[in-house]
Amino acid sequence: MKPVIKIKNLWKSYGTKTVLKGIDLDVYAGQVIGYIGPNGAGKSTTVKILCGLLSSFEGEVWVNDVSVKEHPLQVKSKVGYVPELAEMYEVLTPMEFLEFVATLYQLPAEMALTRIERMMTAFGLEPHLNQRMDTFSKGMRQKVLIVAGLLHNPDILILDEPLSGLDANAVIVVKELIQKLAAEGKTIFYSSHMMDVVEKISDRIVLINDGSIAADGTIEDLRQLQGNHSLEKIFAGLTTKGGVQDAAGDMVRAFQ
Amino acid sequence: MNIFNKALLWVFLLPRALYDKLGVSMPQLRSILTVKLTMDDRRPGMFQQLNQQKANAPVTKATLVTMGFSVFIGCSFLMVFFLGSDAVTHVGLFFALFMFMLSVTLISDFTQVLIDVRDNQIILPKPVSDRTVVTARILHIGIHMSKLMLPMALPALILVGIRVGPVSVIALLLCVLMATVFSLFLINAMYLLILKFSSPQKFKQIITYLQIGFAILFYGGFQLLPRLVEKDSIGTLALGNVYGHILLPPYWFAAFFGLLNGIMPVSWVGWAAAILAVLAPVAGIVLVVRFFAPLFNQKLSLLSGDSPSTSKPVEANAKASGKKANYWAQWITRPGAERMGFLFCQKMMARSREFKLKVYPSIGYVVVLVLAQILRQKNFSFDNLEYQTQPGNMFFIMYAPFLVSLGAIGQINNTNHFKASWLFNITPLSHPGAVLCGTIKAILVGFLLPCVAMTVLLGCFRFSPALFLQIGVACCVQVALVYVFFWGQGLMFPFSQPPQTAAQRGSILVNMVLMLLLGACGLLHYALRNHWWACVLLAVAAVGAAVAMHKKTYHVPWKRIKLYSDF
Incomplete structure (x- = not known):
């Protein structure tokens, strides 16, 4: 089977600071990749490169056999990207904003309209379709962002903390959505700090630390290698030096 | 979208073939421009920004308001057509005002319209080619400028049409277009210059100060120009009779207008200016498109914080301003909530962009007012400040700076980030008033004290105990007045309320009474000026009142x- 995403020896620096240090990764259709790592490990940079937002990197990145460096536009049209609590043009209504996004993806107007209405109705946002988003709650905005990422029916969906701000019911909807999209052969790149969610929904977990891949495999693989712990513990074991428990202990001792 | 936006969009999208040839996607281009223009219509423009009425009311007709205001500004330009000795001078002065106002407006709009960092997150991840994005940006600027420039030039075009004839209208319109392009080039160059010598983080701060500076200049111009006109020199002014005039861009366009109208330039200066009028905008366009635009885009991407290593300078500044505030705090505030309130206000007043934008211009206004007062008096000298040729002057200079403190009091409670004030609400303060005491002291130290210091400095030109006594008395009275005005605003924690005008708080009457009180205090002080003991008594009474109110x-x-509990 051919990989949908192929990353080969990827390096990226900002000035003197090297953020990615030789990442190699093959991702296949229908996989849900839990992409985790501490803050500043290089997650967002990888995601930005995959979305075709950064072109000044060393190494090779292909999406569906298309080089990200050479044909960023072709890659962008295959990828749906939902940034974490991203900026949006808040003075627009969801309808205006989503129609705008649909045009940028060059969807036919009628198809876009049907999809917007259906997706927004599924999220329970239909009554708010024509209200300006500056009054929206965090969760409502996140729903609009998710719809904006899915509208063009992408092969690859990159989600950065997609559950933040969502209420419990919406969380269920998004989790199920991810499973169903994967079952249809779409590739999901799921980046998050919520380890329990990542553990549940991912078929494969890639842990990145300090610009390199520290672990790669199913949760069972990781358990076999790191002891039969929860993902949270495995994460802490691989990414901290002193251990998280020490930090908590220090916090409590600060009262004394 | 309103009819003006629609019409302009239609005009700007006319050269379809050209865009297709450039490889621009028409549907995407139209879509981006439509969204941008819709957003412009819902965003307060510069004029509304400085005078924003209510944070919550959605802005719907920003474009129409801005255009209406531009027509009004354009009408005020007409006065120059009655100054100077000849037609070229009239038009030259018109271009000076036109280019100045256009630049001022564009500078503030650029930060909102052009530097919309959200584009990086929203448009760039989509399959849109760079050419489409760049073309959309350029057309957006074009449409935006047309909306400012056309209404601003309209009154002058009509006047010229009536005075000279329709051909001149077309000539003037052409010159206005050229002047607009040249202004755009100047602003672009200035932006790049600022970005070159400062960090992207500081960029917006510098633009804020520029905006404040221009607001003061604008106000000063309107205050001082008519007074200068009274002096005869400007009445006989003729542009082009001095070599130095070649350095004035407005004169170039005026000279070209003259040439188009068959008024041949009398000197080589005129010819050179007319040639520059054609060459400069063309050179400007080439420079902007070839060199500035790519550099600009590159710098803009930095503004969105793509590079991680840029937080150091801000940190250093924060420490420096914190130190200064700490020094004062130790001397004049009680430890605890009062000191906290003082330090909080000092830092917020120094760093909040919206606070600075609303209060700092008043400092400039006061300087202009004082200058105007001084200029009004012929044969002014500091020797007669003291008594008694025109003692009102000195009293005006002593009390006018209070307007700055007044501006600070009016804005100290307001911020767009009022929701952050939940922090005050959850604290178990036994004396919440202590925070307010700190706030008042911060205003006294930050705004009243520097103004009094300036008055003392002015007074130093002629050392006289009597003068300093008066300044001291005025200072005491103003301290008491700061407390009174603070109470008059209603008691609120600093930076805890959404921006509102006095009218919406229902305190117009209160404000009027307070202003009367201010006038009464000034007059009382003025009436007592020749009796030093009475002045001392007034000071003592004022200090007593201030202490009691504290x-x-x-x-x-x-x-x-x-x-504010609606979190």
Whole structure:
């Protein structure tokens, strides 16, 4: 089977600071990749490169056999990207904003309209379709962002903390959505700090630390290698030096 | 979208073939421009920004308001057509005002319109080619400028049409277009210059100061120009009779207008200016498109914080301003909530962009007012400040700076980030009034004290105990007045309320009474000026009142403080 995403020896620096240090990764259709790592490990940079937002990197990145460096536009049209609590043009209504996004993806107007209405109705946002988003709650905005990422029916969906701000019911909807999209052969790149969610929904977990891949495999693989712990513990074991428990202990001792 | 936006969009999208040839996607281009213009219509423009009425009311017709205001500004330009000796001079002065106002407006709009960092997150991840994005940006600027430039030039075009004839209208319109392109080039160059010598983080701060500076200049111009006109020199002014005029861009376009109208330039200066009028905008366009635009885009991407290593300078600044505030705090505030309130206000007043934008211009206004007052008096000298040729002058200079403190009091409670004030609400303060005491002291130290210091400095030109006594008395009176005005605004924690005008708080009457009080205090002081003992008594009374009000403020209970609880 051919990989949908192929990353080969990827390096990226900002000035003197090297953020990615030789990442190699093959991702296949229908996989849900839990992409985790501490803050500043290089997650967002990888995601930005995959979305075709950064072109000044060393190494090779292909999406569906298309080089990200050479044909960023072709890659962008295959990828749906939902940034974490991203900026949006808040003075627009969801309808205006989503129609705008649909045009940028060059969807036919009628198809876009049907999809917007259906997706927004599924999220329970239909009554708010024509209200300006500056009054929206965090969760409502996140729903609009998710719809904006899915509208063009992408092969690859990159989600950065997609559950933040969502209420419990919406969380269920998004989790199920991810499973169903994967079952249809779409590739999901799921980046998050919520380890329990990542553990549940991912078929494969890639842990990145300090610009390199520290672990790669199913949760069972990781358990076999790191002891039969929860993902949270495995994460802490691989990414901290002193251990998280020490930090908590220090916090409590600060009262004394 | 309103009809003007629609019409302009239609005009700007006419050269379809050209865009297709450039490889621009028409549907995407139209879509981006439509969204941008819709957003422009819902965003307060510069004029509304400085004078924003209500944070919550959605802005719907920003474009129409801006265009209406531009027509009004354009009407005010007409006065120059009655100054100077000849037609070229009239038009030259018109271009000076036109280019100045256009640049001022564009500078503030650029930060909102052009530097929309959200584009990086929203448009760039989509399959849109760079050419489409760049073309959309350029056309957006074009449409935006047309909306400012056309209404601003309209009154002058009509006047010229009536005075000279329709051909001149077309000539003037052409010159206006050229001047607009040249202004755009100047602003672009200035932006790049600022970005070159400062960090992207500081960029917006510098633009804020520029905006404040221009607001003052604008106000000063309107205050001082008519006074200068009274002096005869400007009445006989003729552009082009001095070599130095070649350095004035407005003169170039005026000279070209003259040439188009068959008024041949009398000197080589005129010819050179007319040639420059054609060459400069063309050179400007080439420079902007070839060199500035790519550099600009590159710098803009930095603004969105793509590079991680840029937080150091801000940190250093924060420490420096914190130190200064700490020094004062130790001397004049009680430890605890009062000191906290003082330090909080000092830092917020120094760093909040919206606060600075609303209060700092008043400092400039006061300087202009004082200057105007000084200029009004012929044969002014500091020797007669003291007594008694025109003692009103000195009293005006002593009391006018209070307007700055007044501006600070009016804005100290307001911020767009009022929701952050939940922090005050959850604290178990036994004396919430202590925070208010700190706030008042911060205003006294930050705004009243520097103004008094300036007055003292002015007074130093002629050392006289009597003059300093008057300044001291005025200072005491103003301290008491700061307390009175602070109470008059209603008791609120600093930076805890959404921006509102006095009218919406229902305190117009209160404000009028307070202004009368201010006038009464000034007049009382003026009436007592020749009796030093009475002045001392007034000062003592003022200090007594201030101390009493300070105590009262300290003991204000929770229930008297207006909280913003809708979080």
